Amino acid sequence: MNTAPLVSVRHLEKQFPVGEWRPFQPRESVKALDDVSFDIRKGETFGLVGESGCGKSTVARVMLGLIPPSGGQVHFDQHNIFNLDREALRLLRKRMQIIFQDPFSSLDPRKTIEKIVAEPLTVHRIGSVDERRSRVRELLGRVGLTPAAFNRYPHEFSGGQRQRIAIARALALDPDLIVCDEPVSALDVSIQAQVLNLLKQLQRDIGLTYLFISHDLSVVKHISDRVGVMYLGSIIEIAPVDDLFRRPMHPYTLSLMSALPVPDPRAQGRRVLLQGDVPNPIHPPDGCRFHTRCFMAERRCRTQRPGLKVWGEGHQVACHLADRSNHTLKGIMS
Structure with a gap:
């Protein structure tokens, strides 16, 4: 290729x-x-x-x-x-x-x-x-x-x-x-x-x-072949498809993966349920867009917006806690 x-x-x-447009006022x-x-x-x-x-x-x-x-x-x-x-x-x-x-x-x-x-x-x-x-x-x-x-x-x-x-x-x-x-x-x-x-x-x-x-x-x-995951108008993770499904590293991707049905009645996976609703796109939250629903959010997630960083060959994640997400997934899905 x-x-x-x-x-x-x-x-x-x-x-x-x-x-509606109003004179002398900024339009949202x-x-x-x-x-x-x-x-x-x-x-x-x-x-x-x-x-x-x-x-x-x-x-x-x-x-x-x-x-x-x-x-x-x-x-x-x-x-x-x-x-x-x-x-x-x-x-x-x-x-x-x-x-x-x-x-x-x-x-x-x-x-x-x-x-x-x-x-x-x-x-x-x-x-x-x-x-x-x-x-x-x-x-x-x-x-x-x-x-x-x-x-x-x-x-x-x-x-x-x-x-x-x-x-x-x-x-x-x-x-x-x-x-x-x-x-x-x-x-x-x-x-x-x-x-x-x-x-x-x-x-x-x-x-x-x-x-x-x-x-x-x-x-x-x-x-x-490759997948990009979007949340609230931004790309939060990009990876080769096999890598993404094997080790999702963003908490939002993790929650999506946990919702996939597994065709094995012996599998004991647990759902990662997100709290709350998607924020208002007119007034998105400061810092990480996902922090209002994230079960791993820390103080810096509320103030510092993460950019896409490389975490392996072709795998990019926009998360301050990407190094912890994969370990959390193993604990939740096992």
Whole structure:
């Protein structure tokens, strides 16, 4: 695998104004992203996990240039996408595609499958009408759909079939990067496995790079090479997938791991239950964002915000007590 980063996200920030604007008064903002940094290497699947509302989908939309950032940089193949003019960004977007969570609302119900899958080719003026039709047939076959789907509408398909159509549309322009924004969360478990296996097969065949967003750790473990864990708009841990599941070092990651079901009735693991609710993102706590719910927090956690530090090969943790977390996990889970 080529280890050169295809995507480099550095100190990314995004704030959304809330409430009504009033003269001579500062307007409050939700800090959706706060100093987010990570790399995605060519040919890998980078998983991004965390609770609902932690900023996972916002990262994807800012990274693709769908919404403007409040600060930071995103380099795609060494191009800073925030410095590109409109035409240059339009050309670069052919190499970056997205698969949305809901395969029904992301497909136009008034268009046939042929027009839906061919739309990227039409927008970018690629090929003649006959060449586009041929390309659509090829793509539908690649994702496991028959030519009978050509002139049908989205409502005539199951959820899994609709997501395959969305995947075919994402492949139309031969992208390098595909952002998968919870692509299987709306599907039955058996269908989830089929779609995940399809994504892995396409990655092997075409050499795709994925940013895979999910709140389901089992799904992330199945498909990812490396994983980033988010909490309240920040990355708190990044590690190779096997290392993360073997030795989570942040207390929040530890709590997520403890919630995973173990298919062994003899296992005597204990849950790490978090106290309280996620803090208000308009007024996040000082110091470590997680200290209000952390069972290991000390005085410095309330005043000093930890940055990502390396704790082993490819393993980064934003925690003052990372060296203790792994020992605590062994005691809790044994």
